[in-house]
Amino acid sequence: MFTTLVFHEIRPLAEIKTGMRPIEVADGYADSLPLPLYNDLASFTAQIDYLIAQQYHFLTLAEVLDFYKGSFSLPEKSILLTFDDCYQSQLRYAYPILQQRKLTAVSFVPTGWIFATPSAYTPEVSRPVSFPELLGMADVFTYANHTHHFHQRKGTIAARAMWESEADFILDLATCNQFVPIKDVFAYPFGLYDEKNVATLAKEGFQLAFTTIKGPNTKETNPLELRRNVVTAQLPLAAFKEIVGEK
Known part of the structure; x- marks a missing residue:
């Protein structure tokens, strides 16, 4: 099991x-x-330092893939850190903390x-970084597919992949894969998806896909519907411990 x-x-x-x-x-x-x-x-700093102090194993995507292939045994305390959307704050604030701790x-x-x-x-907006800045953070971050132009939504019920044709979704996935090194791992924009999207990813050879459904992942979890837990501002440490499976 991993979180x-x-x-x-x-x-x-x-x-x-x-x-x-x-x-x-x-x-x-x-x-x-x-x-x-x-x-x-x-x-965020306190949470990362807590995981280190509790001797969590920080997973790589390769290890998660091998776990689902049956060739990797998860350490008892295993955690996967993910970031979505590549905002400037990821570079300004998160990257130095992870780099300093060699995570x-x-x-x-x-x-x-x-x-x-x-x-x-620019603190007044949520602005992503640039391609050169992505390269500059590559010692910490492994980059994977989050669509090219399909990171769009209609309210809280549908992401663009759900209303566009499968052919257009496939084209968008391929375009994104021209820019990211990991081409068989995906995260559903906004955590919104349907069964057709899952089937398309499987057909296109994706091995892992991440939702925003809460909870841990086990061997029985569909690797194309992996669970992720959103960590919000000022989350009490007791609540954070629950998320990562501590009693």
């Missing part, structure tokens, strides 16, 4: 308390990041959102 955590924005609490802010992305998609998808810097994580990249050149950190 997967997902982070989006890691920011100082004072920034989070200013409220929701719009996203500003390369392909022009307009949206706002919901506040439950933020985590404050102090809590690795997975970052799911909506490649159509990523800018060609770096720009100054």
